Amino acid sequence: MAQSTLDSMPGASTGTVVVTEPLNFWGGKRVKPRQEKNAEPVFEPATGRVLCQMVPCGAEEVDEAIQSAYAAYQKWSKMAGMERARVMLEAARIIRERREKLAKLEVINNGKTITEALGNVDFSWKSIEYYAGLAGTLAGQHIQLPGGAFAYSRREPLGVCVGIGAWNFPILLATLKSAPALACGNAMVYKPSPMAPVTAVILAEIYKEAGVPDGLFCVVQGGAETGSLLCHHPKVAKVSFTGSVPTGKKVMEMSAKSVKQVTLELGGKSPLIIFKDCELENAVKGALMANFLTQGEVCCNGTRVFVQREIMPQFLEEVVKRTKAIPVGDPLLESTRMGALISKPQLEKVLGFVSQAKKEGARVLCGGDPFVPSDPKLKGGYFMSPCVLDNCRDDMTCVKEEIFGPVMSVLPFDTEEEVIKRANNTTFGLASGVFTRDISRAHRVAASMEAGTCFINNYNISPIELPFGGYKMSGFGRENGQVTIEYYSQLKTVVVEMGDVESLF
Numbered sequence: 358m359a360q361s362t363l364d365s366m367p368g369a370s371t372g373t374v375v376v377t378e379p380l381n382f383w384g385g386k387r388v389k390p391r392q393e394k395n396a397e398p399v400f401e402p403a404t405g406r407v408l409c410q411m412v413p414c415g416a417e418e419v420d421e422a423i424q425s426a427y428a429a430y431q432k433w434s435k436m437a438g439m440e441r442a443r444v445m446l447e448a449a450r451i452i453r454e455r456r457e458k459l460a461k462l463e464v465i466n467n468g469k470t471i472t473e474a475l476g477n478v479d480f481s482w483k484s485i486e487y488y489a490g491l492a493g494t495l496a497g498q499h500i501q502l503p504g505g506a507f508a509y510s511r512r513e514p515l516g517v518c519v520g521i522g523a524w525n526f527p528i529l530l531a532t533l534k535s536a537p538a539l540a541c542g543n544a545m546v547y548k549p550s551p552m553a554p555v556t557a558v559i560l561a562e563i564y565k566e567a568g569v570p571d572g573l574f575c576v577v578q579g580g581a582e583t584g585s586l587l588c589h590h591p592k593v594a595k596v597s598f599t600g601s602v603p604t605g606k607k608v609m610e611m612s613a614k615s616v617k618q619v620t621l622e623l624g625g626k627s628p629l630i631i632f633k634d635c636e637l638e639n640a641v642k643g644a645l646m647a648n649f650l651t652q653g654e655v656c657c658n659g660t661r662v663f664v665q666r667e668i669m670p671q672f673l674e675e676v677v678k679r680t681k682a683i684p685v686g687d688p689l690l691e692s693t694r695m696g697a698l699i700s701k702p703q704l705e706k707v708l709g710f711v712s713q714a715k716k717e718g719a720r721v722l723c724g725g726d727p728f729v730p731s732d733p734k735l736k737g738g739y740f741m742s743p744c745v746l747d748n749c750r751d752d753m754t755c756v757k758e759e760i761f762g763p764v765m766s767v768l769p770f771d772t773e774e775e776v777i778k779r780a781n782n783t784t785f786g787l788a789s790g791v792f793t794r795d796i797s798r799a800h801r802v803a804a805s806m807e808a809g810t811c812f813i814n815n816y817n818i819s820p821i822e823l824p825f826g827g828y829k830m831s832g833f834g835r836e837n838g839q840v841t842i843e844y845y846s847q848l849k850t851v852v853v854e855m856g857d858v859e860s861l862f
């Protein structure tokens with residue numbers, strides 16, 4: 358039972374997998390939905406075929422999951438960090454062992470290429486290893502006070518934390534939220550996106566197999582309604598959310614009612630600035646990495662590509678040549694470099710952005726059309742050709758709004774001062790990038806960016822060791838890196854009197 362979905366994976370190919378096992382997990386096992394009412398079909402993006410049914414959890418089920426997490430938290434939080442680390446390292450080992458199967462299932466549910474999905478699975482076991490490494494280092498301070506009195510601080514967990522994930526990195530987001538949470542001694546109830554529900558429950562099975570107490574990592578399925586039940590539940594101490602700005606605001610509002618801590622990883626419209634003194638080939642490669650991973654459905658993508666006017670012709674020629682050469686198609690083939698978008702509505706939304714851009718005066722240099730691969734089984738898939746837009750202006754819709762698809766907008770600029778101002782002229786602030794061979798300029802620009810990350814001479818390098826998160830409306834709090842320990846724990850100060858109480862009364 359436990360590994361049935363994965364067991365069917367080795368021979369799996371696009372268009373063959375159907376998932377029928379329950380996708381909820383609490384109390385140490387998969388749990389069948391209480392009623393099939395409101396079931397929603399989940400599609401395989403590469404074929405448009407139904408992969409499984411997602412049945413949203415109601416109030417009673419959410420409560421059951423949270424109670425089960427709370428019971429596990431009571432045990433887990435009393436263990437030493439080193440003991441928790443040992444269990445987590447075992448979970449990381451199991452993920453490594455099932456790397457290929459897990460990645461395949463991720464591809465079938467999300468539509469991204471197998472090459473990227475393998476990288477995402479590697480990111481997952483690395484996050485667990487990284488936070489397992491930190492679990493044994495959690496410590497407080499000892500502070501001496503007058504008269505022999507002293508105090509110490511203890512770093513304690515928060516309790517039951519909720520993770521709400523997006524569909525673009527299903528297994529990676531479930532792991533990068535749960536790994537630091539568990540390392541600090543918390544339990545987590547995780548709600549994946551209703552469009553990508555199948556891999557989080559496998560992570561839950563792996564944690565269980567590694568030896569966490571039953572209930573420590575629970576999965577509840579559902580959309581907005583289930584999400585708000587989680588955000589309102591009185592036993593939840595914290596919500597970590599990845600998704601769009603409008604939903605992030607709602608999560609914050611709901612969490613405010615019972616003063617829950619929140620981490621918000623929201624959208625972006627990040628600038629990538631390419632100066633004329635750059636190494637051009639690297640800048641072109643960087644622009645592709647900034648726009649086309651996971652079909653462009655990445656929050657930190659550098660979708661506003663500012664290019665210094667003198668090198669614009671060469672840049673465009675090279676970027677278009679390479680974009681046209683991207684093999685789009687069956688995401689399970691190793692040679693494919695771009696798979697299918699998550700859903701039909703998402704594909705239509707992205708194509709809509711391209712038509713709007715044309716109306717507003719942008720020029721399509723390549724792509725931007727629906728793409729029908731020659732393989733007949735992919736005819737119903739949500740593919741499009743990657744797109745480069747030229748003649749863009751700062752006031753165009755494609756330059757202002759998050760598109761979340763493979764669409765790069767290219768904008769000319771003349772001076773450093775001008776481009777910094779234009780790059781920062783957005784309500785978002787997730788990431789930014791700069792290509793130049795002038796080291797002073799590189800650091801000057803990095804310091805001026807109103808964004809949580811700045812990449813110098815590369816883009817989208819986000820290993821687990823580095824803090825990741827937004828400025829402005831891209832959110833707050835950080836994920837990844839050592840600092841995330843602070844977002845999943847709280848300090849208790851213990852004050853110790855060694856003499857008599859000096860009372861004023």
Ligand SMILES: NC(=O)C1=CN([C@@H]2O[C@H](COP(=O)(O)OP(=O)(O)OC[C@H]3O[C@@H](n4cnc5c(N)ncnc54)[C@H](O)[C@@H]3O)[C@@H](O)[C@H]2O)C=CC1
Binds near residue numbers: 521582585601655
């Ligand atoms: N920054 C990012 O990484 C992401 C940005 N987006 C952007 O958002 C657009 C829409 O995508 P969606 O998946 O609909 O994003 P969304 O922000 O609505 O959903 C993200 C998660 O929040 C949950 N959710 C929705 N309403 C909720 C509520 N009221 N309370 C609690 N949880 C709730 C969803 O079920 C999902 O798990 C995309 O086209 C893209 O532009 C989407 C996903 C990730």
Ligand SMILES: C[N+](C)(C)CCCC(=O)O
Binds near residue numbers: 523526529599656825
């Ligand atoms: C930083 N990265 C790419 C590993 C994950 C970002 C999460 C997101 O795009 O929603």
